[in-house]
Amino acid sequence: MKATIKYITMALLLWSCNQTPPKSITVAVLADKTDSVIPKPNIPHIKYFMDSPVYEKGKRAFWYGTITNTSVNAQYKAELSGSTLLENSLKRKTDVERFYKEIASHLEHENNTSKTYNNSSIITPLVAELNRIKQSNSADKVVLLYSDILEASDLLNVYETKGYLELRSHPDRVVERLEQQLFIGDLTGVELYIIYYPKELKDNRLFEQMLSIYRKLFEGSGLVIRVGIDNPLSTEP
Template identity: 25%
Template sequence: MNPIYILLSILIGGVIIWFAPPPVVTDTVIVTIADETETHFLSEPVGSQIKKVYGFYNNVWNGGTYRFVSITDTDISRIYESHIDFVDSRAKQFFSNELERIQSIKHLYGTIDESILNSISDSSGRDSTISYITIAKELNRLGDIVSSRRVVLIYSDLMENSTLINLYDTTQFHLLKEQPDSVHSMFQMEVELTDLSGIEVKLIYEPINAHDNIRYRVIAGFYKDMLERKGATVVVEANISDL
């Protein structure tokens, strides 16, 4: 074949590739909130489930943010965080270093693994549990972020035991069960939830017995209603079935 034709074919092919629409990229934010006030929960974060949501195996140019926050006996929590910007321009993708990109993805994956490992090892029985403030602050923070997908994974029995309310106290638990609007107002006075539209929330907890199951259904139902009022999509499950 004439070398000129070969060169023209290469140039035309290059132009087509250059100006063709780039593959659709996603920008996913995942916030994992894990309760460390108990010695052990049957449901715990699984790194492989979280990693696959970013879809880096399909497109290394996807964007991703991972944030891990602990529920403890204080409202100042240990935080792990990692971020990768999405690249939606074919020109930027062409001039970017793909090997460096893969290393950035590995770093984000490493942050996921480290946060989960340390959370499991640091979990211990504590006298108090500050759940709502921790959860509300993270949800409000996420509400201000623009992203193609925002997911919050909450691994907790949601048994608040703080100056806000002590759900281990029979009288106070009965108040939440029989007068949820009253407790809802009390929570909003502490930290008011902002617009949560577009945020996916998964309440993940596997009860240890029948009594625990009844109790958790009440609390999870309360949280589900409270968050859905603000526009969030809420799913209650024992383990992540689908992300």
């Protein structure tokens, strides 16, 4: 019996040495609740990143937060642990399905909440989330920001004439002020996807101007910024 156990142990060790270590991923969603025209998070977007063969046996974590008119908003988390060496494949499949079902249920609940807010800070909670996910021990780190990224806070209010003109004529001043007020650490390894589809020319211009601010603000941090998911409008290597 001891010899049998010894051979089984050696076989398992040899097998594990030949296996590629499973990759892990954390996907964090920030849902902007300040405008009803902003796209809502959905499970296909989440699975687009998580439901890949490279994460089949690895740990998968999902974070969800909202952007409203307050600086601190409730967070939701769901986690799928990495599979064990002797884990039953049927159990793993059941655990994965349950994981996605929980996320879909939460998103449906949040998306059916129709309340919107007039004032908001987009950049402050975003920077906090980017710095937080950077500390995650996941191999891959993704933040999905569902927002028009139009700031309406003490830092900048693009809906007021003063803020709008400053954004249009003096973007460097805006970047300088944001740099003074926000802590942006090393964000190497973090990807940010901004999900918004402007419907009017004016909205598109404002969005592009704010996107330019974001690119300058995070320049040198290592953060990868993309717009959209399936066919990114623009990317930053």
